[in-house]
Amino acid sequence: MSTSGLKAIAPVPTAADFLDIVLSKTQRKTPTVIHKNFKISRIRNFYMRKVKFAQDAFDEKLGAILTEFPMLDDLHPFLSSLMNVLYDKNHYKLALGQLRTARHLIDHVAKDYVRLLKFGDSLYRCKQLKKAALGRMATIMRRQKDPLAYLEQVRQHISRLPNIDPNTRTLLICGYPNVGKSSFINKVTRADVDVQPYAFTTKSLFVGHLDYKYLRWQVIDTPGILDHPLEDMNTIEMQSITALAHLKSCILYFMDLSEQCGYSVEAQCKLFHSIKPLFAGKPTLLVINKIDVKRLEDVHPDSRVLVQEIIDQEDVQCVQVSCYSEEGVMDLKNKACDALLAHRVENKMKGSKINSVINRIHVAQPKPRDDVVRAPFIPETVKDKKKYDKADPNRKKLARDIELEEGGAGVYNINLKQDYLLTNPEWKMDTIPEIMDGKNIADFIDADIAEKLEALEREEEKLQAEGFYESDSDIFDSDDEREAAEAQIALTHKIKSQSIKKSKKNQSRLPRTVGLRTLSELTTELTQAGLDPSRIQERAEMLAKLQGAKRKRDVPEEDSDEDLEDGEGASEQGEDSWMDVDEDESAPKKRVKTNSGGVINKREPRSNRQTAGMRNVEQFDRANKLRNLGQRPRNMLAKAGESDRAIRVKMPKHLFSGKRKAGKTNRR
DSSP states (O other): OOHHHHTTOOOOOOHHHHHHHHHHHHHHHSOOOOOTTSOHHHHHHHHHHHHHHHHHHHHHHHHHHHHHSOOGGGSOHHHHHHHHHHHOHHHHHHHHHHHHHHHHHHHHHHHHHHHHHTTOOSHHHHHHHHHHHHHHHHHHHHTTHHHHHHHHHHHHHHHHSOOOOTTSOEEEEEESTTSSHHHHHHHHSSOOOOOOSSTTOOOSOEEEEEEETTEEEEEEEOOOOOSSOGGGOOHHHHHHHHHHHHOOOEEEEEEETTOTTSSOHHHHHHHHHHHGGGGTTSOEEEEEEOTTTOOGGGSOHHHHHHHHHHHTSTTEEEEEOBTTTTBTHHHHHHHHHHHHHHHHHHHHHHSHHHHHHHHTOOOOOOOOSSSOOOOOOOOHHHHHOOOOOTTOTTSOOOHHHHHHHTTOTTTOOOOGGGGOOOSSGGGGGOOOOSEETTEETTSOOOTTHHHHHHHHHHHHHHHHHTTTTSOGGGTOSSHHHHHHHHHHHHHHHHHHHHHHHHHTTTSOOOOGGGGOOBHHHHHHHHHHTTOOOHHHHHHHHHHHHHHHHHHHHOOSSSOOHHHHHHHHHHHHHHTTOOSBOGGGTTSOOOOEEOTTSOEEOOOOOSSOGGGTTOSSHHHHHHHHHHHHHHHHHHHHTTOSSTTOOOOOOOOOHHHHSOSOOSSOOTTO
16 A cells, blocks of 8 residues: 555544534434324334434444544555654554544444333433433544544645655665755656755655656655664654665665765764665665765765775665766666666565466477487578668569559559469460350350250240149139139238328328319210219209208398208208309309318307306406406416416525425435
């Protein structure tokens, strides 16, 4: 787990907020309606539910805090030690322990009071028990004010920690304050560490990242370490010691031989020897910084001896750099990365893991079957093969060369026939004829086509002889069969006509009035068709006379019973009168076609249905006015009618839903 895993911790509420959250949730998510007249079992369940819900809410919130904050024993040793340095391991464990105990106590309180509520004998008694239960839970949580505040401080500080992965490739920079550690990390990474000319500018660990050999590396800048006993070191220095002790990394120990940092060369060499045990088993580079001011060669001989003593140690390399002039900075980065890579590979080769892998690998070596020497055989064509050289005049011609000789792209056409695979290669360039041996080459030619055609002709003759192609009327042996066949044909025709009707259902068609024709037009067409129209003519004239007689009898002043009868008669006759007679063309043209296809004169409706039930038009107008007056208040509220119950006040759903009945409350 890296420090990034610690940053996903949710904020820890204060004790007061904790209570507000839980009690508000209990009020919102549980029923709120209870009466003393209810059955006692219902009253008990009502209050038991409240107590249990409050306990679950406390349990859930405290459980989330205890789960999200890491157990120090489960963390990587570096992260565990870093948290010990920054937050004090004992204090941290004590805070989490107190919350764990609080959760346990709240569970016990709830359990005890639910047991008591089972024997509550009245609404008042049950209510007091519920009140006492929630009060005791609240008291327990108020006592956790300090642990909650402390854990919130820890959470905020963790979120500000740099993102350090303890298992990745790491370069660790250490040394006295103000020797140029932060300047180096600023040069090789994009980290922006503050650089000032005084000690302890860097107060915590800083992390930068760089790429080397397509791998990601992290560079950690530690605060300066002063040479005094471990128990005397402050929190800032202890962060460096923690990182040195627990991170598998390449150590870059920075020294300032110009002594501008305020510490002598002797003191810097002494610090190296004092923290040398922390470097055990890690590649170490002694970095002599600020060579633009003073190099190793320019140092006093006594000081040089001390430095040389460090350089002569077997696992220490010396590199001279200047972060000011950037001399040797990239060389130092490359050397440090190479040293760490070599060290990691060496460790893996030494470890037990490599042995378990090697044990499973078997490399088979072929054994010679006899003493005959079998030299490798290389074909002559392969030996003679030369590399394609454009300048060589005897080179093999490519399709590209031929194209350029023939006029280039757009002019040259590639010859596809040269790659044909034929029995005789001379046939490649032959032109294929259209007609050969009197037959069209493009047609499909079958070797046995003549025999097949002859067999087909014989089969046709046989079918013809058997009467296969005779007419349908000769097929049926009896009248019954013929009738059945005709019925089948009629049924098929009916089904087809129905399907046509369905398909034309949504099509637009002409109105029936378009089909009305005069008698003279009809008789002319029937005569042309060779039919006798005399009977139709007689019937039409008779109907016309009847209609004329009815028109004379019509009384325009008021509707009479006769008029109604005439209307009925007209509609009856209208069923047959699907044409107009020539003699009556001078009659008025205002006609209405009936549903049955007849034509009658248009009449006004007998009564006004709007004023039905009213004495007169004045009463109708007054009723309308009263109706509009009654609707006016609702119109002001923009309501459609009396049943419109729109509530315009916008409130949160739980405040707006009123008293809660018993039952599911998930919709809150």
